Amino acid sequence: MAEKNLPKINPIDRPFWQGAAEGKFLLQHCRACGKLQFFPRVVCTGCFSADLDWVAARGEGEVHSFTWVFVPRNPAFKDEVPICYANVVLDEGVILESRIVGREVANVKLGDRVRVAFQETSDPQIKLPVFELVGRL
């Protein structure tokens, strides 16, 4: 029986997952040019500086696109279909891939405001950032 995927935390993104476990969505910030980026990398995608630190996003943004997944690649997720898999653009101006969960998710549409929430996983050390529709809590 397949298991649901969990992140395999690596030296590059360990701070991100530590932040998530504490309820913070961390973006990488380039100390040389000021650019914010996600997902975590070893250099800035703007100026190639390796002088990166982390800043907490406010955790709000809007739905840029979404799909209802009926056939997940890993069959272990079948008990959750349809899954609302989405692109979210954070107010900081960074696009993400995540899930939209919670109340009224069936009525989600592009442009809806969303706020990050952190879901427990089978590993007590790992929390998964997901998004909920704002104002429909």
Next chain:
Amino acid sequence: MRRKRVCFVGYGSTEYSRKSEDPLLRHYARAIGAALEQTGLQKDDIRGFSVTTQSSPDYSPHVAEQLGLELDWVLNGDYGGAGAVMSIRRAADAIEAGHIDVAVLVGGNSFDRSVVHQRPLEYQRANYVDVYGYGGPNTLMALVQRRHMQQYGTTLEQIGRIAVAQRESARSNPQALLRESMSMDDYLKSRMISEPIRLFDCVMPCSGAECIVLASEERARGITDKLVYLLTDAERVHYQVGEMLPDKTTFGIKPVAEKLFQEVRREEIDLFEIYDDYPIAVLIQIEDLGYCRKGDGGKFVEGHDLSFKGDFPVNTGGGQLSVGQAGLAGGFLHVVEALRQLRAEAGPRQVKDAERALVTGIGWLSYGRNLGTAAGLVLERRA
């Protein structure tokens, strides 16, 4: 950039089947064997060799050893769906540089269960995509399609016209696994996979292989009198990768097209073999190629007949959507079909007076954006 002395001299295809467990090596050997037979070349004429696949962890030198090839040039051409076009570019470079005068390029897929497929190391997919119950390419393209529909008012019926037209062309292609007629209603009512992507938006995975033979102009003249030249070619890898607010509805085909159309005029192209992992991807590439404005792709496909008989022939053998996708042979399928058309070997689906064909390849899913690899080339038949 304009190519001067690189020719396509032949091709070879295997039959496709749903789940053949024949070893991938046997599929390669069949496709290469068919190409050798067509060109009259001997095994020892093959001095350059490239393999494009993701279904086996094997590398091109191992494959060459299996097939008994002693080489002056070898390549792993795994660039996703753009692998065929990008391998052709590299082989053309080697031919123009004089390293080799004949290159055999092969792509394929099998469901050989004795081979353990190893996915490449992809932190970004494993940690930020797979954990959410991602549905693979279907999900990625669903995000792109919804954005296109919302932003430009593109309808399912417009997108479906591409799938329906390609199926019509496939009906006279014996290689196609899907040859029964398909109506718009069939398309619209097909099972939802990753909404708005439905079953008939998706390619059917299958087993098989495709092979292409390139040669220098001098060598080509001794092989065939059906000379098809590589006119021009370009690629873009990771378009918008540093853009944190990317335009999901534009692919790297846009900058590729800007380069291609410096060497040939848009109206000089007679047929289009556009990488069709999904109908929406074809629609977007028609826009990116500049045949209509961004966002007008829906209206464009409504206003044109896309079948092999039509005024804008696209994927004249049915494309991957109707033939099936033998893994990364899928990118080769488009080049092979272009060659069949330009050599007047397409039988009942022959496009009249076809002189120039444009082929694209896209692949390699990228985080938050769309495709990581995009490439295109133009072929020209000369008497």
